[in-house]
Amino acid sequence: MARRTIQWLGTALAFGTALAAQAQSSVTLYGRVVAGVDYQSNVYDPATGGSGNLWRAVGNQWGTSMLGFKGEEDLGGGLHALFTLESGFSIDDARFNGAGFFNRRTFVGLRSGWGTLKLGKDLSISDAHWALDPTGQQFIGSATLVRGRNWGGHDNMISYETPSWGGLRVLALTGLGEQPQGASRLRKDALSVSYTAPTFELRAIYDVARDANGRFSDLYTTSRNLTLGGTVTLSALKLFAGYEQLSAPDSAAGVPNKARQYWMGARYKVSGPLTLIGAGYRTTVNNGGGSANLFMAGADYALSKRTLLYASVGNVRNGGNANFSVETTNNNPAPGGSQTGFYVGMAHSF
Secondary structure: OHHHHHHHHHHHHHHHHHHHHHHHEEEEEEEEEEEEEEEEEEEEEOOOOEEEEEEEEEOOOOOOEEEEEEEEEEEEOOEEEEEEEEEEEEOOOOEEOOOOOOOOEEEEEEEEOOEEEEEEEEOHHHHHHHOOOOOOOOOOOOOHHHOOHHHOOEEEEEEEEOOOEOOEEEEEEEEOOOOOOOOOOOOEEEEEEEEEOOOEEEEEEEEEEOOOOOOOOEOOOEOEEEEEEEEEEEOOEEEEEEEEEEEOOOOOOOOOOEEEEEEEEEEEEOOOOEEEEEEEEEEEEOOOOEEEEEEEEEEEEEOOOOEEEEEEEEEEEEEOOOOOOOOOOOOOOOOOOEEEEEEEEEEEEO
16 A cells, blocks of 8 residues: 555656646747739740739748747746747748748747847848838838848847837847858848837837858848838827838949838728738839839738738839839839739638
8 A cells, every 4th residue: 555655646746747847838839821812914024025914823922831839948037948940831832931941930049037049040130120011021012122131031140139128129139151261251130129119119120141252242132221110000000111221332333232212001900800001112222223113002801810811912113224023023024114913812820
């Protein structure tokens, strides 16, 4: 009897310890699946000099399909360990959005009352831009007229974000280039400052991406990027405004090395399930790069907390030598041409 009692107590103790450990740590599987139909008019073919209309089955125009795991462990004393592994993919062709399986976020970190430290890969600055765009950076949105410049992630990252000081947060990060020829080669650095209040939000974002020689040589890939903007919420209406400036001072002579983008937009929650979206964007590019105006309208209809239907339509009008697409793609019109596009689809989150 004594032996059985000891065995029972041991089993109970082991079970209790397992429950305590489970209570102190957690791992969550999450994701999103997005699919739809996309149309773009007046797509130019430089090989033939002709233009045509393009229909596609697509997966990421409204938002990226993704699969991820995230976990957190309570280490005691207000200190938490955390990790995230997240992969983006296209549902229409079952391909990853980039090299590697976990191509969006792969980091481990520590969080406490002093802030959050992360090591690995993240989309921190993309998230900061997302908050300023009424479309949430859809394919027709703030990334379009900068050719996806503000979508980039940060490899080899070390980042620190402060806790909220009365609504004020600061995020600083560096993405090490890992080149023996010099610390500046292929390195990315960024600083984001935000202030959030119940009815408004202000953000300032500065990030730089260097080429293999440590220079800012391409306006839309390796350049300096400053973004300023904010939002105001008035009951069911949320207003957005932003300014973005790109510069690549080390570009070859005579090619565009400066660009400016401005935008305004709104989201209006008509009823419980329906949200209407509208926005306008304008860019000007120096050294003969031209200009472009982009306008979009869209709607999200929530079938549930996890499932929604979406539809967006847009038109871009290029001036001079500009050939921006209506979407953040390479399906461009001829220089100086216009283009109309739309996409509709469904997104399910879990």
